[in-house]
Amino acid sequence: MQLSYDRDAGTLYWYFVELDADEETEELECPVSVLLDDARHVAGIQLDLSDLDDHTALVSLALPYAEARWDDETKHLRLVLAPYTSVEALPEPAFLDVNSTGQILGIDVADVDHEITARYTILEPHFISLEEDVEDGIVLPEVDETVVLPEVERAGIVAILGRPNVGKSTLLNAIVGQKVAITSPKPQTTRTAIRGILTRSDAQIIFVDTPGVHRPRNRLGTFMVQQARQAVPDADVVCMVVDITHMPNELDERIAAMIQRTKAPKILVLNKVDRPNPNAAACLEAFRALAPWTMEVAISALRKQGVDALVDQIVALLPTGQAFYAADTLTDQNERTLCAELVRERIMHLIGDEVPYGVAVEVEEWETRPNNNVYIRMTIHVEKDSQKAILIGKGGAMLKRIGTDARPAIERMLQQRVFLDLWIKPRDNWRDDPSALHWLGYNK
Numbered sequence: 001m002q003l004s005y006d007r008d009a010g011t012l013y014w015y016f017v018e019l020d021a022d023e024e025t026e027e028l029e030c031p032v033s034v035l036l037d038d039a040r041h042v043a044g045i046q047l048d049l050s051d052l053d054d055h056t057a058l059v060s061l062a063l064p065y066a067e068a069r070w071d072d073e074t075k076h077l078r079l080v081l082a083p084y085t086s087v088e089a090l091p092e093p094a095f096l097d098v099n100s101t102g103q104i105l106g107i108d109v110a111d112v113d114h115e116i117t118a119r120y121t122i123l124e125p126h127f128i129s130l131e132e133d134v135e136d137g138i139v140l141p142e143v144d145e146t147v148v149l150p151e152v153e154r155a156g157i158v159a160i161l162g163r164p165n166v167g168k169s170t171l172l173n174a175i176v177g178q179k180v181a182i183t184s185p186k187p188q189t190t191r192t193a194i195r196g197i198l199t200r201s202d203a204q205i206i207f208v209d210t211p212g213v214h215r216p217r218n219r220l221g222t223f224m225v226q227q228a229r230q231a232v233p234d235a236d237v238v239c240m241v242v243d244i245t246h247m248p249n250e251l252d253e254r255i256a257a258m259i260q261r262t263k264a265p266k267i268l269v270l271n272k273v274d275r276p277n278p279n280a281a282a283c284l285e286a287f288r289a290l291a292p293w294t295m296e297v298a299i300s301a302l303r304k305q306g307v308d309a310l311v312d313q314i315v316a317l318l319p320t321g322q323a324f325y326a327a328d329t330l331t332d333q334n335e336r337t338l339c340a341e342l343v344r345e346r347i348m349h350l351i352g353d354e355v356p357y358g359v360a361v362e363v364e365e366w367e368t369r370p371n372n373n374v375y376i377r378m379t380i381h382v383e384k385d386s387q388k389a390i391l392i393g394k395g396g397a398m399l400k401r402i403g404t405d406a407r408p409a410i411e412r413m414l415q416q417r418v419f420l421d422l423w424i425k426p427r428d429n430w431r432d433d434p435s436a437l438h439w440l441g442y443n444k
């Protein structure tokens with residue numbers, strides 16, 4: 001039996017056979033309940049097939065599985081993964097995929113109730129990752145005919161690469177003019193490739209900020225480095241950002257090697273020129289030697305110095321082309337992701353040591369309430385109980401501080417009053433757990 005969860009669609013899939021795309025199937029509906037244990041974790045589901053005919057055929061592919069229990073009297077089919085103590089009906093029916101001989105091939109259960117997602121602790125280890133068309137490189141959006149795109153002469157993708165903490169995300173925000181990527185004094189802040197879009201009268205540039213290239217110590221780290229690597233092949237221009245106050249190290253050499261393979265113009269972006277740097281000449285020479293640069297530009301991303309000049313240079317290198325995004329689109333991330341990131345940013349700033357690296361923030365509920373207020377419930381996943389204690393702080397003071405510090409930025413972005421409800425959940429070793437990474441969106 002294959003169990004998977006499509007987070008975007010909010011649907012659980014239970015399949016008894018591999019689906020053959022060409023096979024003719026019919027969709028039937030039936031009432032469905034969840035089986036809950038004492039802690040209200042979902043331990044399985046129960047289908048009520050009493051309104052359907054030919055039960056022998058219907059359940060024939062399910063019954064060979066140890067998890068399947070058939071009650072011929074009530075015509076209930078239960079799929080049970082752990083002991084349960086109660087049965088709770090779901091408001092929406094389940095959809096059954098039935099083949100031409102009347103056998104159920106699989107079941108789709110919509111978790112319209114957000115509460116349920118939080119209760120998948122038992123099911124999760126059983127989730128297989130959904131087959132996805134994982135495309136290398138940067139995927140541009142389908143052009144939506146209903147969106148008015150700006151007329152520009154040039155358009156293209158610019159990959160921003162560099163080792164952790166050199167100021168890539170600070171640069172992206174300076175270019176776009178708004179915070180679209182979180183930043184912090186700690187390395188490995190950015191975890192996914194983030195697009196920031198700049199539309200000028202002459203050009204639209206899609207900047208892709210990437211996680212800092214480092215030596216991964218877990219699956220999350222491997223994913224992060226992959227995100228950086230994948231941004232290179234499709235980029236029209238590659239910017240390698242370096243911190244001019246430090247001599248290049250082995251990571252800079254690796255990144256330089258990574259970008260050597262593309263024919264795209266390569267810009268050496270020398271950042272943090274606002275800092276005193278007695279060693280500047282030696283650093284500059286060492287960075288220049290890393291790759292055959294098309295040009296070099298010195299900037300201070302923090303003070304927004306040299307950033308406009310850098311953008312002008314980039315535009316001159318872009319191919320002629322059409323815009324992909326509406327003129328007012330600044331990023332490809334949705335509001336939920338941005339809010340979760342703003343909370344994670346506060347944690348990166350407020351909490352020391354290793355703790356923030358084991359933190360992932362997930363939006364569980366989002367509800368617009370009267371007077372245009374919005375209620376947002378988020379779960380902060382940590383790896384250990386001890387980390388949970390640190391995040392909660394004495395008498396809950398730290399958790400409160402995280403919320404108070406994150407809220408103004410979220411309210412500014414949403415232009416709404418926000419009520420933040422933060423919860424912390426330990427989740428053993430999630431950075432090495434493929435199903436948790438999938439779940440948290442660190443696998444696309």
Ligand SMILES: Nc1nc2c(ncn2[C@@H]2O[C@H](COP(=O)(O)OP(=O)(O)OP(=O)(O)O)[C@@H](O)[C@H]2O)c(=O)[nH]1
Nearest residue numbers: 164165166167168169170184188189190212301302
């Ligand atoms: N002095 C100075 N500090 C900067 C500059 N640009 C970035 N910083 C600081 O450097 C730190 C790291 O900045 P980020 O933008 O988060 O760095 P990043 O390269 O995106 O880091 P990762 O996401 O971890 O790879 C932050 O504390 C920034 O404020 C700059 O031009 N001058």
Ligand SMILES: [Mg+2]
Nearest residue numbers: 168169189190
């Ligand atoms: Mg970053």
